[in-house]
Amino acid sequence: MRSRILVTVALFSLTAAAAASCEEWCKHACEELNGNIEQECGGCDTSDPAFTCHPEAANFANRGAAPRGAVPQMYEHHEDRANTAAFDYHPPHVHESGACEFEMIIDHREVNRTWLLGYNKPVLVRGATEDWSARTKWEYDSMLRVYGDSAYHVEHSGNVPLGQLLQRTGKYNMGHMVWPADDCYKELFRPYSPFLSTTAADYEVPSYLKPMRTFQMGIGTGEGIGVPPENHPSSWFAAVVGRKRWILTPPGPQPPPAMLNYPGCLVQKKATASLTCDQLAGDILWVPDWWWHETCGLDNFSVGIGGITYENADKDTRTRPCAVSEGEYRSQDIKYCQEHGCPGLENATIKKPTSQRA
Numbered sequence: 505m506r507s508r509i510l511v512t513v514a515l516f517s518l519t520a521a522a523a524a525s526c527e528e529w530c531k532h533a534c535e536e537l538n539g540n541i542e543q544e545c546g547g548c549d550t551s552d553p554a555f556t557c558h559p560e561a562a563n564f565a566n567r568g569a570a571p572r573g574a575v576p577q578m579y580e581h582h583e584d585r586a587n588t589a590a591f592d593y594h595p596p597h598v599h600e601s602g603a604c605e606f607e608m609i610i611d612h613r614e615v616n617r618t619w620l621l622g623y624n625k626p627v628l629v630r631g632a633t634e635d636w637s638a639r640t641k642w643e644y645d646s647m648l649r650v651y652g653d654s655a656y657h658v659e660h661s662g663n664v665p666l667g668q669l670l671q672r673t674g675k676y677n678m679g680h681m682v683w684p685a686d687d688c689y690k691e692l693f694r695p696y697s698p699f700l701s702t703t704a705a706d707y708e709v710p711s712y713l714k715p716m717r718t719f720q721m722g723i724g725t726g727e728g729i730g731v732p733p734e735n736h737p738s739s740w741f742a743a744v745v746g747r748k749r750w751i752l753t754p755p756g757p758q759p760p761p762a763m764l765n766y767p768g769c770l771v772q773k774k775a776t777a778s779l780t781c782d783q784l785a786g787d788i789l790w791v792p793d794w795w796w797h798e799t800c801g802l803d804n805f806s807v808g809i810g811g812i813t814y815e816n817a818d819k820d821t822r823t824r825p826c827a828v829s830e831g832e833y834r835s836q837d838i839k840y841c842q843e844h845g846c847p848g849l850e851n852a853t854i855k856k857p858t859s860q861r862a
């Protein structure tokens with residue numbers, strides 16, 4: 505299984521390999537970067553001291569497993585961890601655009617938290633985001649105009665503005681806020697972002713999706729962006745701009761990826777246990793506890809926000825020591841945050857006096 509999927513990925517990467525570039529961010533150490541290092545810094549001059557991350561640098565090819573949740577297309581998809589033999593598969597088929605196989609598609613006004621947390625199947629919620637100014641304000645041109653210079657990532661090596669990240673087509677840029685505020689972020693997998701606080705006036709998280717343990721945004725240009733199959737405690741995701749195709753599989757063995765983040769999001773290897781759903785812009789999708797989910801952007805620009813929430817998510821205030829060797833850090837460890845203060849999850853979910861709500 506592994507060799508077959510790697511061949512697919514390798515073939516797909518050929519053009520990328522030929523076009524290896526040397527981006528501005530290669531001035532940082534390779535281990536501080538997310539995305540496809542081989543492609544983005546593979547073209548850097550190994551003798552130019554300005555570029556710390558180049559093909560002969562430490563950690564260039566040895567950054568461990570590909571990160572989840574921050575992975576562009578053309579990345580290794582952990583097929584080796586998938587239990588391909590544990591599933592039966594549909595013959596390859598075309599998923600009708602806009603269709604959703606969930607049993608439960610419900611209006612926002614009919615949802616409450618007790619019901620949602622107790623309903624152990626995926627849910628598509630319609631009508632929850634109609635009042636969000638983000639629905640228009642976060643369209644590509646407007647987003648760049650209003651927020652292009654705002655910091656999306658605040659890292660040890662400096663702040664990265666949104667506009668810079670969006671230049672890289674095919675990259676899914678995740679930005680997180682965790683609760684409690686002194687819990688750990690993680691380079692590549694769960695990077696800190698103040699951006700949800702910057703834009704907090706543009707959206708309002710429904711009360712049934714709070715309290716959250718993590719709050720995050722995913723944004724990027726190019727079709728196909730999203731995550732390979734991953735699972736965690738129950739979560740939600742609002743597609744604010746752009747449509748997203750999901751494949752959800754009940755808790756149990758890890759399914760192999762079915763869409764592989766290819767533009768078009770063709771469903772190539774879907775288990776009979778899995779459900780496919782096209783989330784339209786404005787929809788909120790509910791992923792129950794530990795359901796596997798793979799996502800794939802159907803439009804060439806997409807932005808959405810989501811979070812992890814479960815019963816009593818706000819009762820356990822214990823935090824772990826951060827494993828610095830694994831790239832974990834607290835926002836207060838970042839020099840910029842020490843000097844300027846950095847917002848946390850509570851700053852991103854305040855009730856806005858300027859709310860657009862009628």
Ligand SMILES: *[C@@H]1O[C@H](CO)[C@@H](O)[C@H](O)[C@H]1NC(C)=O
Pocket residue numbers: 614615616619
């Ligand atoms: C919660 O929502 C469900 C589903 O719409 C509904 O059946 C139930 O009556 C609601 N409960 C309360 C207390 O509103």
Ligand SMILES: *[C@@H]1O[C@H](CO)[C@@H](O)[C@H](O)[C@H]1NC(C)=O
Pocket residue numbers: 644725726804805
């Ligand atoms: C997406 O494609 C449309 C139509 O081809 C184009 O007008 C638009 O500029 C593209 N947007 C981005 C962010 O690439």
Ligand SMILES: *[C@@H]1O[C@H](CO)[C@@H](O)[C@H](O)[C@H]1NC(C)=O
Pocket residue numbers: 845846847848850851
């Ligand atoms: C975040 O919220 C806290 C508590 O409401 C407040 O004290 C703090 O000033 C806020 N920080 C920022 C950077 O907005």
